[in-house]
Amino acid sequence: MKLGLLSIAAVAAWALVGCGSDDKGASSASTAGPTSSATASTDNLPLVAFAQANSTDPWRQQFDAEIKAEAEKHKAEFNFEEQPGEDDANKQMGVISTFMVRSPKVLLVSPVTIAVQKEVEKAFDAKVPVILLDRGIPGDKYTVHVGGDNVEIGRQAGEFIAKQLKGKGTVLMIQGISNVDAATDRKNGAMETFKKYPGIKVVLGDDCKFQRQAAQNYMESYLQKGEPFDAVYAHNDEMAIGAFQAYDHFANKPKVKPLFVGIDGCQKEVIDMIKAGKLDATFRYPDPGPKGLQIAADIIKGNMPKDKKVVLPTELVTKENADKYLAENPNLAK
Amino acid sequence: MSAGTTTFQKWLPIIQKYQGLVGLIILLVVALWKSPHTGQPGAIFHSTFYTLPNLSNIMSQLAVPGILAIGATFVILTGGIDLSAGSLLGLLNCVVATWLVKGTSTPVTIAYVLVLGTFIGGVLGAVIGYTKLQPFVVTLAGMVSLRGIAYIYTNNANISGLNDQITVFESPWLGIPIAGWILFVTTLLGALVLAKTVFGRRVYAIGGNTEAARYAGVPVNRVRIGAFAINGFCIAVAAVLFTARNSNGQPSAGMGYELDAITAAVVGGTALVGGYGNVLGTFVGALFIVCLNVFLILDSVSYYVGQGWKGVIILLAVYLQNLGRRV
Structure with a gap:
């Protein structure tokens, strides 16, 4: 019976591996199509990585849904991946620096606080275009900031x-x-x-x-x-x-x-x-997700945005x- | 069947002793061929995980939770627990930021915070000794109060405007941030104290059986105060490195970090009931958790799926620990 425990450990380890491959399709917004071929073809596409602040409040939930819907439209152009930062600037910095290991073509960040400034600047200095969504950071070491007023x-x-x-x-x-x-x-x-x-x-x-x-x-x-x-x-x-x-x-x-x-x-x-x-x-x-991702798609096509700040309009609902x-x-x- | 059982019983203590290491090695092997391929020069087996930038990435993410976990190990070994670590980290983060923004010199600020952290830790230990309350309750109160004090101290605002005074801890030496080297040194010192000093033996003694230790003449209160003071010192070191990394002070900083620290200790083979474990295991446990986080992001696993697996791993670690002891 106790021998079974070793196998539990082994199974858990293997499941971890299996889960890695199963989830590849799901989280990179390319759920359609057979997983194996999707993985093979998407491996060569550039990576657009998004460090979200959190994924819990209703506004962020809509934000996530819209940015994923937009990513679906661009799935032939790039792989989109998102990780939440638990509303903790320190953890979001870890997410950004881990994303950077994979050399993304474009980095999107919705900063938890201005404390993530240093990590954003490191990415920008490494010649990765950075698109800030919603909250901004001080200074000018980013490509474009998209948000409401x-x-x-x-x-x-x-x-x-x-x-x-x-x-x-x-x-x-x-x-x-x-x-x-x-x-x-x-x-x-x-x-x-x-x-x-x-x-x-x-x-x-x-x-x-x-x-x-x-x-x-x-x-x-x-x-x-x-x-x-x-x-x-x-x-x-x-x-x-x-x-x-x-x-x-x-x-x-x-x-x-x-x-x-x-x-x-x-x-x-x-x-x-x-x-x-x-x-x-x-x-x-306004939710800056779709606009931000469109700018990312433009950057990948070689068109850098001209404006440093994009202000999205509001809308009255009655x-x-x-x-x-x-x-x-x-x-x-x- | 009986042959299998004896083999297992032979190996069990070894697995228990090195469970964090076993987990880490499994993870590292998996990462070797599962993480995305890269054309980067210097990457081992073309694996994104085994690149120099990722080593630096892991070490700069590891320093703060790692040092917190070393401190937590001392407390857990005495049979206690510290739920106030995250709040104390937040408070000290604000103190460091405020002093530096005011223009106090960096060494003075660091020295002050180290003394303050050690003192607050010691006070918590003393309160437990004198009130005879559970460490869980006393540090829960500490968690609430210290967080409140952090908000009062900063007038409910973030402290920004730090110059580059303490960012030196983030700069690399031999490919690893200085914060990472500080973690190595802290771990080694912690291991020495536990293994080679009378105090270290007494920490294990009161964690193993407080009453027996008391009858054997161990000054239980003083040892407990010492363990909590060391924990406070570690939190202060972590707070300095945290401030260096974030370049600001936030009264809300470090929420939930005490649980990350406890998790690292448990995964590293330290028993929550006290008396069993060591800081080298904790170091490996913390490294395992950070490597797992990084691996999951590199491998595009959804954050929430990753969280689910972490829970399974914690449960497995504790179960392994208890095997052969509950009989």
Whole structure:
């Protein structure tokens, strides 16, 4: 019986080997076609490696789905591979340096924090074109940075709310993590707009960490205070949902339902809630995956990008265009 | 059947003693022909895994978890566990970054952090001794508090703006980053302390049987404080290297690293109940885990599949350890 244990060890080792070959097709986005021939032919294709920050929050899930869908379109041109960094800059640096051992033709990085700067610069110095997605790094040792503009999104969200309230009312702002750029930019952009409307009063709510549950808890307490408000502006959709749920369960609702506006537009749940009239609007925080991969494909064809910065536009989603938005974005997170 | 059993019983202690090494060798052999081929000059058997850049890659990824695991081994050998290592790493990372940004000289900063780390480790050991609480509970409290202190210390912000003061640890010497050499030295010193000093023998003694050790006149509390202080010192060394690698201070740094350290020790053959194992095994265990991570990325295995396999390997390692002891 104990002899069996040695064989367990051996089997585990062999399975590890087997799993290596089985997974080759799956993770390199070339699932179609017989595995053996796909492996043989794709071995000669250039490698496009993507170091993702994490693969857990809804926005990243949509990001992953879209970049994989885009990679599928280019599977005759290059092999695409992705590894998440567990939201740990140190681990992401390990992923980048391991990718570099395989001499990728193009490296895509969605930095966890600016701490990965050194590893990105090493790759860039080794003449590998580097495409930064979403968050950037200081300096100029990268090829191109593709991302959204959170300040502009904040401005537009502020404009939408002010218009809906006809320039008069109280806006409760539910904030994201205070030391994260996305939160400060979304706040500052909106505040810029609200200043133009003297009738708009802003209540700065708590830091609810971009989390639904935290926003719900905060909103429950806020409603108990009984202070009237006309709109909730949350720095992301998850918090807008949390705030709405608290409001929904609250007994003494005001006569007019306040506005609930979020940002990201990456979840089907949010769009469905907009359709149902629960939330009023969201602003898409564009996912840089497909654009970044198109640039990578261009680089492989020999066309280096001319601009160092590509800013992706946002999109307002309301009840009017919710169905169209759903149809246009099949990869929304569930 | 009986012949097979005796053969197995003959080999079992050897496999148990060198289980990390056995695993590592299996992995290295697999990597030899499974990792993608490369035309790079100097690559052994044209394998991407066996290239000089990859050696440097592995060693720079190994230094921080490796040194943390060496420290954790001392604590585990006494029969304890340290769940606060990741939080202490985060705090010390912020201290190093803050002091360097303020303009304190590099040697002074490093010396201060080493003393601070050793002290905090020693305090944890002392608290366990005096309160008679489980190390699990005390270091769990340490994990929570030290993380909180890191956030207070940095005012909930990252510390950036480090110049190249301490990046020297990242630069290579003989193809291996200096951080890697520091890991080698730490491992050898740890092995010497455990094998050749009275303190080292006492660490094993109280891990094997605390009460028996106490009756035999071993100063259990002092030895435990020593083990935790060594652990704190190792965490401080790791924090310096971590800062050199990341060039900034993050209050959230090192989350979950204590579990990586414990995993390395266990895979390397150190028994969680204490009293059995050594730091050379831990070094091999840590090397095995980093090599496995790198191999999986080189071989395009999905991250989540890799995680699943790591769990299986840990279970296998612990099971092997327990064989022949539970009877």
